[in-house]
Amino acid sequence: MTNDIGAFWDERFSAKEYIYGTEPNEYVKEQLAKLKPGRILFAAEGEGRNAVYAATKSWDVVAFDPSKAGKQKALQLAASKNVEIAYHITDVANADFILESFDAVVLVYAHFHESVRREYHRKLANYVKSGGYIILEGFSKEHQENQKKNPKAGGPKNPEMLYTLKELKKDFEDFELILSKQTSTELKEGDYHVGKADVIRILAKKN
Numbered sequence: 112m113t114n115d116i117g118a119f120w121d122e123r124f125s126a127k128e129y130i131y132g133t134e135p136n137e138y139v140k141e142q143l144a145k146l147k148p149g150r151i152l153f154a155a156e157g158e159g160r161n162a163v164y165a166a167t168k169s170w171d172v173v174a175f176d177p178s179k180a181g182k183q184k185a186l187q188l189a190a191s192k193n194v195e196i197a198y199h200i201t202d203v204a205n206a207d208f209i210l211e212s213f214d215a216v217v218l219v220y221a222h223f224h225e226s227v228r229r230e231y232h233r234k235l236a237n238y239v240k241s242g243g244y245i246i247l248e249g250f251s252k253e254h255q256e257n258q259k260k261n262p263k264a265g266g267p268k269n270p271e272m273l274y275t276l277k278e279l280k281k282d283f284e285d286f287e288l289i290l291s292k293q294t295s296t297e298l299k300e301g302d303y304h305v306g307k308a309d310v311i312r313i314l315a316k317k318n
Contacts, residue, residue, distance in 0.1 A: 124157065129158050130279060130303050135161045135164035135165075139161050139217060139246055142314050143246070149214030152175075152215070152216045152217070152238055154159075154203060154217070154221050155203070155254055156174035157185070157187055159174060159186070161219050162189075163189045166195065172199045176291040177200060182200060211241065213240060215244040216238055218245070232279075232282035236282075241318070242317060244317070247279065249272065249311055250265070250308065251309045253293070261305070261306045264304075265300075272286070276292070276293050279291070286318065287316045291311075291314075295308070295309050296310055
């Protein structure tokens with residue numbers, strides 16, 4: 112499964128340009144500014160824009176993705192910013208990090224099929240220390256309407272990979288929800304996240 116997913120993203124990330132841009136996601140940037148830097152894990156991190164940004168803000172950064180092309184571009188971006196990140200080639204199913212070893216885990220448009228979503232979210236939650244944080248931004252079910260109108264809206268085409276706030280609250284039920292909302296925003300992230308998006312945003316602290 113890792114190979115199949117990796118091949119899809121390798122093809123997409125083979126472009127010279129960074130398909131989602133090199134600037135961090137605005138919501139992640141906003142939330143990181145509120146937290147004391149520590150050890151942080153970026154799941155399904157692709158070309159590295161968010162992980163590299165965190166490294167420039169003194170976080171000790173670990174990232175993973177099944178795409179070798181994504182890793183290569185992430186390390187290039189890190190080098191251009193004179194920072195280092197640890198980047199692993201894996202997916203969530205095969206990830207093997209020390210439990211409760213991260214001060215924060217970040218999920219930026221990391222979408223999983225509903226058949227494995229809760230399992231994967233629980234696994235990632237277990238990597239967070241007590242008192243640590245989950246930062247998440249993902250497309251909601253309502254985003255399907257934007258996708259119909261705008262081919263550059265981004266996000267999975269399979270509605271079973273889009274999220275609801277109720278589902279995500281349950282996935283992270285052992286966390287204190289500091290912020291949890293569904294909202295509309297305008298994305299300007301490279302060529303693949305452009306225009307109106309319906310998203311869910313979560314900042315949660317582990318009990």
